[in-house]
Amino acid sequence: MLDCPNFITFVNSNFVIRDDEPQVDTLCLFNDKVSFPRLMALEVKGCGKWKKIWPDKLTPDSFGYFKFFKLDQCRGFSSIFPSSMVDRLQELESLEISHCDDLESIIEPPRLSSIESSSKFVFSKVRWMKLKSLSQLKSFYPSMHTTEWPSLEKLRVTGCSNAKIFALESPNSQLDHVPVGAKQPLFGFSKEAFPCLEKLKTDQDEAKEILELANYQGVQFIEEEDDDDDVYFDDYFDDFNDSLLRCTVDDIIYRGRRRKMK
Numbered sequence: 001m002l003d004c005p006n007f008i009t010f011v012n013s014n015f016v017i018r019d020d021e022p023q024v025d026t027l028c029l030f031n032d033k034v035s036f037p038r039l040m041a042l043e044v045k046g047c048g049k050w051k052k053i054w055p056d057k058l059t060p061d062s063f064g065y066f067k068f069f070k071l072d073q074c075r076g077f078s079s080i081f082p083s084s085m086v087d088r089l090q091e092l093e094s095l096e097i098s099h100c101d102d103l104e105s106i107i108e109p110p111r112l113s114s115i116e117s118s119s120k121f122v123f124s125k126v127r128w129m130k131l132k133s134l135s136q137l138k139s140f141y142p143s144m145h146t147t148e149w150p151s152l153e154k155l156r157v158t159g160c161s162n163a164k165i166f167a168l169e170s171p172n173s174q175l176d177h178v179p180v181g182a183k184q185p186l187f188g189f190s191k192e193a194f195p196c197l198e199k200l201k202t203d204q205d206e207a208k209e210i211l212e213l214a215n216y217q218g219v220q221f222i223e224e225e226d227d228d229d230d231v232y233f234d235d236y237f238d239d240f241n242d243s244l245l246r247c248t249v250d251d252i253i254y255r256g257r258r259r260k261m262k
Contacts, residue, residue: 003046010034028052035059040091041068047076056082056111063088067125070096079108083141086121093125093151098132106131107141118144127151131186133159139184148193155194156201156222157186165202166210189214 001007009031027050030036039062044053053071066089071080080097081089086107097103107121119141126149131137137160140147157165167185187193189210200207201222211219 001042001044005046006049008049028055030054030058030062032057032059035062037061038065039063040065042066043068043070043072044074045070045072047074051077053077053080054082054085056084058082058085058088065091067091068094070094071098071100072096073099075100075102078102078104078136079106081107083107083110083119090124092123094128095123095126096128096130096132097134098130099134101135103134104136105139105142106137109141109143118146120146120148122148122150123152125151128154130156131158131160132156135159136162137186138162140186146188146193149187149197151196152194153196154199155197157207158201158203160186165204165207168210168213189216191216 007029009027009029010033029044029050030053032055063085069092077100080103097106121141129149129152163184163186165186166189167187168189191214194216197216197219199220199222200211202208208221
């Protein structure tokens with residue numbers, strides 16, 4: 001989906017949208033009226049009139065085969081994935097997010113959570129991740145948590161000046177003991193969290209120091225002139241282009257009244 005400024009949502013739930021209606025802020029690109037059980041790749045550039053990509057509650061059979069996600073130049077929302085969606089991202093291989101000026105976190109915490117407990121997110125198949133020019137990004141998840149990336153080979157984090165990339169992660173660390181006013185780390189770094197990391201591109205010297213302190217060897221630091229990551233997603237995306245463009249009736253399922261696609 002590229003540059004669709006007037007696009008509202010896939011299924012309109014019998015409401016009329018006007019410029020003076022405050023409920024526009026709750027609109028989602030995907031809602032509980034539509035399901036994409038076989039969608040493998042999604043690229044979104046530029047926002048429509050929606051303010052979130054996914055609702056807190058998803059249809060049971062949606063996004064289970066989601067492999068490649070690219071988000072660029074989208075404004076107006078502070079997070080991307082609801083926490084309830086993380087379990088459906090176990091097939092995800094490529095994650096690119098860039099030029100989203102209002103983005104503060106990648107994962108949104110549950111709205112109704114009275115108990116403060118630590119969450120653990122494991123992205124078992126992600127091999128490539130790019131976070132670029134996210135000026136308001138503060139954390140990967142704005143509550144106590146740890147992350148693991150057992151397949152991640154290549155990581156780029158640039159232009160994210162409100163957060164530091166790594167903090168050394170001890171076995172008891174929950175990434176919440178950060179002084180007020182200090183930058184939050186996006187990731188707690190350990191060999192267990194990033195066992196396959198091969199290439200790193202960053203404009204933060206502290207990240208390189210963390211790798212040295214962790215005695216993590218074998219990582220290649222990518223310079224600007226050697227940058228080839230802009231084609232990384234496209235190479236994978238081409239393999240699934242036919243799947244993305246060819247939609248059958250069984251690929252898009254409406255709840256309630258089912259409509260035919262021609």
